[in-house]
Amino acid sequence: MELPPGSLGLPLIGDTLNFLQDAQFAKKRHQQYGPIFKTSILGQPTVFVSGSDANLFVLSNENQYFVVSWPPSTKALLGQLSLALQTGGEHQKRRKLLYQAFQPRALSGYIGAMANITDGYLQRWTQMQQFAWYPELRNYTFDVAGKLLVGIDSGSETALGKYFETWCEGLFSIPLDLPWTKFGKAKKCRDLLLAELENIIRDRQQGTAKDSDALGLLIAARDDEGNSLSLEELKDQVLLLLFAGHETLTSAIASFCLLLAQNPDVMAKARAEQQQFSPSQPYTLEQLKQMTYLEQILREVLRLVPPVGGGFRQVINDCEFGGYLIPKGWNVLYEINQTHQDLAVYPEPDRFDPDRFSQEQSANAKPFSYVPFGGGLRECLGKEFARLEMKLFAAKLLRECDWELVPGQDLNLIRVPTPHPRDGLRVRFRMLQPQMGQIATADGADERG
Numbered sequence: 001m002e003l004p005p006g007s008l009g010l011p012l013i014g015d016t017l018n019f020l021q022d023a024q025f026a027k028k029r030h031q032q033y034g035p036i037f038k039t040s041i042l043g044q045p046t047v048f049v050s051g052s053d054a055n056l057f058v059l060s061n062e063n064q065y066f067v068v069s070w071p072p073s074t075k076a077l078l079g080q081l082s083l084a085l086q087t088g089g090e091h092q093k094r095r096k097l098l099y100q101a102f103q104p105r106a107l108s109g110y111i112g113a114m115a116n117i118t119d120g121y122l123q124r125w126t127q128m129q130q131f132a133w134y135p136e137l138r139n140y141t142f143d144v145a146g147k148l149l150v151g152i153d154s155g156s157e158t159a160l161g162k163y164f165e166t167w168c169e170g171l172f173s174i175p176l177d178l179p180w181t182k183f184g185k186a187k188k189c190r191d192l193l194l195a196e197l198e199n200i201i202r203d204r205q206q207g208t209a210k211d212s213d214a215l216g217l218l219i220a221a222r223d224d225e226g227n228s229l230s231l232e233e234l235k236d237q238v239l240l241l242l243f244a245g246h247e248t249l250t251s252a253i254a255s256f257c258l259l260l261a262q263n264p265d266v267m268a269k270a271r272a273e274q275q276q277f278s279p280s281q282p283y284t285l286e287q288l289k290q291m292t293y294l295e296q297i298l299r300e301v302l303r304l305v306p307p308v309g310g311g312f313r314q315v316i317n318d319c320e321f322g323g324y325l326i327p328k329g330w331n332v333l334y335e336i337n338q339t340h341q342d343l344a345v346y347p348e349p350d351r352f353d354p355d356r357f358s359q360e361q362s363a364n365a366k367p368f369s370y371v372p373f374g375g376g377l378r379e380c381l382g383k384e385f386a387r388l389e390m391k392l393f394a395a396k397l398l399r400e401c402d403w404e405l406v407p408g409q410d411l412n413l414i415r416v417p418t419p420h421p422r423d424g425l426r427v428r429f430r431m432l433q434p435q436m437g438q439i440a441t442a443d444g445a446d447e448r449g
Contacts, residue, residue, distance in 0.1 A: 001325040004047055006037035014040025016174070023415045026050070026310075026338055036322045038330075042071040046312075046331040049321065050338035052345070055368035057321050058313055058334040059376035063088055066313035068378060069331055073175040073183050077167060077190055078243075079236035083381065095381060097221050097229065098237060101149075101214035102385050104285065110148045110213075111283050114389060117143050118396050126431045130406065132424030133257060138165075138250045144389060145245035149214040150200055150238060160196045163189040168247055172417050190239075197235045214241060244382045245389075248307035251418035252390055254425055255305040256298065257397075259352050261405045261427070266354060267398070270294055274399045288391050294398075296354040298390050302372035303340045304352055307418045310335040311374055336371050345369045403427045 006029065009015035019025050019041045026048055029037050035054070038047050049058065058066060067087045070078070078084050083094050100106065121140045125131070139156035142164065146155020155161050170186020178184045204219060215238060222228055229237065260267045273293045281287065313332045318325065326332060341349040345366055346356065355361065373380035380386070397403075405411070406426040413419040 001320060001323075003327070004036045004038045004322075004324040005033040006039050008038065008040040008045060012043070014043075014045075016041045016043075020172070020174075020416060023413065026335055027341075030338065036324055042073075044331045045327075046333055047324075047326050048333050048335060050335035051342055052339065052366045052369040054321065055334050055339060055371055055375065058311075058332055059368065059371075059374065059378075061319070062377045063316075065315060065317050065319040065326075066332060067316055069312040069314035071172060071175075071312070073173045073186075074171050076175060076183075077171055077186055078240060079190075079194075081233040081236035082240045083237055084240055092377070093223055094237075097223050098218065098241075098381055100221050101217045101241075102382055104384075106214070106217060107384055107388055108285055110385070110388070111285070111392065113147050114144055114392055115283055115396065117147060118393055122396065122401055122431070125429045126401070128429065130428050131426070133403075133427050133429075134250070134254050134420050134425045137254050137257075137425075138246070140393075141246045141250045141253065141389070142242075145242050145249075147213070148385075149241050149245055150197070151204070151213040151215055152200065158196075160193065163192045163196065164242065164246070167193055168243070168417060171243075193239060194235050197238055198231065201231060201234050201238070214238075241382065244380070245385060247418055249386050249389060251305070251307040251420055252298075252302060252386070253393055254420055255307075256301045256390065256394055257403065257427070258405075258411065258421060258425055259301055259304070260297070261403060263352055266297060266352070270297055270394075271398050274395060277399075279399065283392055283395070285388070288388070288395065291391065291395060292359075293354065294391060294394055296357040298387070298394065299357040299370075300352060300354040303346070303356070303370060304350075305413070305419050306336045306340060306372045308372070308374075309337045309415065309419075311378075336374075339369060339371060342369065400432055401429065402432055403429045 007015070009018075015025075019039075022028070029039065029048065030050065035051060036047065036049050038045060040046060068085065070085065075085060083091065083098060086094055117140070121136070125136065139161075142156040142161055143154055146152045146158070146160065152158060152160065167186045167189040170182045170184075173182040173186070175183050177187060179188075201215065201219070204215060215234075218229060218234060218237065260270070270293060273291060277287060277290075310333045313334070315326055315328050315330045315332060318328050320326065340346065343349060368375055373383040373386075404427065406428060409421075409423040409426050411421045411423070411425075414422055
């Protein structure tokens with residue numbers, strides 16, 4: 001059986017530079033070679049596959065043909081004890097343990113703090129009036145993650161927040177460990193981050209038990225044999241949770257803000273739905289579940305701009321897909337971006353259309369054709385935490401605020417480490433009057449939002 005079409009590129013570096021720099025890398029090669037192609041990136045021969053059938057094949061053959069794989073820079077910076085790198089039975093045991101921080105009872109307990117932090121930022125942005133939103137959203141999601149995952153206030157202003165930014169920048173980089181490279185700086189910040197996390201964990205272990213955040217739940221958690229997580233593992237797992245609860249969420253929320261500003265008809269319809277709910281009612285999981293049009297919007301945001309473009313797997317046994325051999329020892333990259341652009345499933349795939357996810361249309365959805373959180377045994381553990389934060393933020397924003405894009409900025413997306421507008425998403429921001437949908441103007445008159 002022959003290998004997939006394609007080129008392995010230059011010796012040693014293969015096609016790594018093109019892969020990291022060109023957002024259309026995979027799309028161009030699919031146009032050239034078809035639905036499956038080979039290349040060499042990040043030091044490894046890699047087969048790219050896209051579409052629901054490819055996702056089904058890769059994600060349902062975990063531990064038979066594939067195990068999780070990450071670029072060398074990501075492996076080094078996440079740490080060997082991280083759930084993201086664990087495989088087989090060990091991964092399943094640890095996943096079960098960590099899930100305790102994301103079950104419905106835990107999520108329900110996070111809502112109050114999440115809403116309070118959101119309120120503080122909405123007031124801050126109202127005072128700022130015009131600003132680059134993306135850096136602000138990074139601070140917002142880190143403050144939420146810091147509070148709900150490790151119990152710290154204003155995390156973005158702490159040493160932890162500062163080190164975290166530099167660490168993130170090196171996650172998908174060329175692993176050249178020199179003081180001036182992105183990777184070298186990130187590796188140094190990993191050590192500083194782990195030292196900060198160790199202090200936080202030790203304080204919590206010696207202090208009063210507190211299970212209102214993920215760290216408290218993880219310290220108290222026991223597996224089926226009664227074992228708890230070691231200090232070293234707690235540090236790596238908490239670092240992973242902070243990354244998952246910050247980097248990808250910032251991208252998703254920024255895409256929501258951008259796409260609604262570009263689609264005022266969708267914004268108006270979403271705002272009308274929010275008028276069904278009394279502003280005096282506290283947010284609950286049940287109330288958020290009733291926001292069905294907002295749910296459609298958020299699903300379409302994650303389809304059009306998935307925060308994670310794909311997932312790496314290492315091939316542990318020779319296998320065949322699409323009539324081609326995929327050899328043991330190679331990598332496979334299943335493509336979320338390209339799957340979500342499949343014309344057979346999503347007509348006019350570049351158009352923002354939340355009605356794709358209406359109840360009628362969703363009933364005919366093809367399995368594995370929508371995978372913003374991955375799938376199978378390794379589906380994103382914090383998926384419901386992310387969905388909760390996105391929905392709560394979006395609901396409060398629609399009810400209380402209005403925003404518009406500053407003209408003349410570059411809104412093209414930088415794709416690494418996660419998609420975000422090149423010029424930082426500059427907006428004009430203002431608070432709505434209490435009767436939602438009316439915007440206070442400078443002369444005291446009202447205009448419809």
